[in-house]
Amino acid sequence: MLAGRMVSEVEEGLGISPNQYGFxxxxxxxxxxxxxxNWAEESRRGTWRTRQIPLMVSLNVKNTFGTIAWRHINMAIEEKRISSYLRRQIEEHLNERRCKISTQEDEVHFNMSGGVPQGSVLGPYYGSWN
Known part of the structure; x- marks a missing residue:
């Protein structure tokens, strides 16, 4: 329900970039x-003097979803003019998350301030706003 509402608000508001694909x-x-x-094939039209030369840059950002700071998520939802109700829901979704690491000898807990919760239906949207 929360994911559907978020998508609706983004699409009805400022929307997403026309170059945003995936999720x-x-x-x-x-x-x-x-x-x-298609763009590369179209660029082959014309003479060698008039045709365009295509250039593509592909970026592979490692561990994007695991390292995105929640403050950046909050900034993105403000920029997209998400309603205050939904912003509060998203902040609550991310708030007070803790990580627990257990070994045979000890158990350590620490507070989280970034990363997309694994298995979250909101996860793909958190990392795809541009």
């Missing part, structure tokens, strides 16, 4: 690849 209904990464292939 959004009707905007798969396969579509992004198709768009790049």
């Amino acid at each position: 959004w209904k009707g905007r798969s990464t396969v579509q992004a690849i198709s768009k790049v292939i």
Whole structure:
């Protein structure tokens, strides 16, 4: 329910970038690849003097979902003009999360301030706003 409302508010508000693919209904990464292939094929038209030369840059940001700071998530939801009710719900979802590491000898707890909760339906949306 929370994820559906968040998606609705983003799409009805400022929306997402036209170049954002993945994790959004009707905007798969396969579509992004198709768009790049079509662009490259179109660039082959014309003479060597008039045709465009395509250039593509691909970034692989390691551990994005595991390291994203919650303050950045909060900034993104404010920039997207998400309702105050939903902002509070998201902040509550992230608030007071703790990590527990257990070994045979000891158990350690520490507070979390970043990372997307594993298994969360909101996880993909937290890391995909641009």
